[in-house]
Amino acid sequence: MMQTAERTAPTRSDTGILDSKALRSALACFATGVCVVTTQSPEKVDVGVTVNSFTSVSLSPPLILWSLAKSSSALEAFRQGEHFVVHVLAADQEHLSTRFASRGIDRFAGVPIQRNLEGVPVLDHSAARFECRVAHQYEGGDHLIFVGEVLRFQADAAQPLVFHGGGYTEVAAMPSPLPPGNREGCLVTTDLSYLIWRAFMQFRRRHYERRVGLGWSESDAYILQILAMDEGQTVSELAEAISFTGERCNPECIRNLVQRGLVEAECPVGPATCLKLTDISRCSVRELSALARTAEGELLGKMTATEGRRLKHVLGLMIESMCCNVEGASA
Structure with a gap:
């Protein structure tokens, strides 16, 4: 039987303000994709950030949105820019997520890029990418919300990287029930x-x-x-x-x-x-x-890369568990 996490009710202080730590924990229950958004500043400097606030808004016209903390050093470049590219990272691109979330480094150093028609840097091998024109910007508390009109897009068959519960994970199809045993x-x-x-x-x-x-x-x-x-x-x-x-x-x-x-x-x-x-x-x-x-x-070869990794991981867990049981029995 699947175990469920202990549920906690939202808490407020005496002033009626929500407990931000508890709220963050509750929001982490929602699984998201992981994206790197890139642009080029008015000074022709390449800028990129890792976000997980990406979502679709409309198909007609084609609109997407994402948000960026006002404390981000990249805020002004995106605020002043006219175009950006959203890269939905593939499952094997965790290193790019970490890199574009790091501070004090040249995030593009050693990262292969191309440029789209607007000169915005485009990363290779993402699960999907959306090249956008900035349609709207909205205030959103401590974030700025960017709505983009999709000009061009591309999608590959790669499995996406997923963020859930404060860590990276992968997409896995729900297994079909086994038939009754003979x-x-x-x-x-x-x-x-x-x-x-x-x-x-x-x-x-x-x-x-x-x-x-x-x-x-x-x-x-x-x-x-x-x-x-x-x-x-x-x-x-x-x-x-x-x-x-x-x-x-x-x-x-x-x-x-x-x-x-x-x-x-x-x-x-x-x-x-x-x-x-x-x-x-x-x-x-x-x-x-x-x-x-x-x-x-x-x-x-008959499995996806994710299924193959999971198979080896589960077998490793079985070996470790059974070794512990044997050692415990012989102690």
Whole structure:
């Protein structure tokens, strides 16, 4: 069940003034896009600011608006300017949001730009941009509100950067409900354990077929692939490294791999013996790794970049959570 944040009622001081901190927190519940607005001052100086107050106003005529704090050092340039460009930032442009919100720097230094017909700087690769003529300016408390008539616009397929709750986030489609699960023996096809198991088996199918073709057991593959990540490990270090798999790695297992020409080790093999792959096993591990990378590329190619990042993030959280559970149980 989705958790909901604790709700707080707006508070007022004895003078009847709203609590600005509580108000800011309440306003942060509204998710917005993140924009960089650019213009050129009358002195031909490029000016840009990060805002999240952008919104559409009208389609006929095409009007948009945004607001800028009166305390901003860029206020006069926008107040006196006749044109501006609103760039809706893409999900991978957080660095531009941070840069154009920073003080005391040349915000355009090292940032590739072009110029539109009015000479206003245009940033590359935004999710959307709107080139505007200033139609109106309005007082809005401690902000100045700019209404722009859209002269030209461009939109790309990129996912937008989103700001919510005081931090950056991404757009994610609401997942469709899973269909009712069908029982397969003792498992239900919507159970997490079934989904993880089946996804893993399908993801590793070619890897599995090649491993079997090499004559390696599952235990062999775990030992050799984890040894390949850090050759020179001792038997005891390798045993600790593969413990999460449930497989064993002891001197007897290593002696078997040595006899098959898959591991190099000094005899007699003991817990402190250092291990290395042979040329044959190293080549086979690389082949299996290439198959895994191909499977990953094919899978991620069917997802958006955001979905791919979220998948890896969720799997990382699962690993971390399960590691904590195991450590807690063994403490």
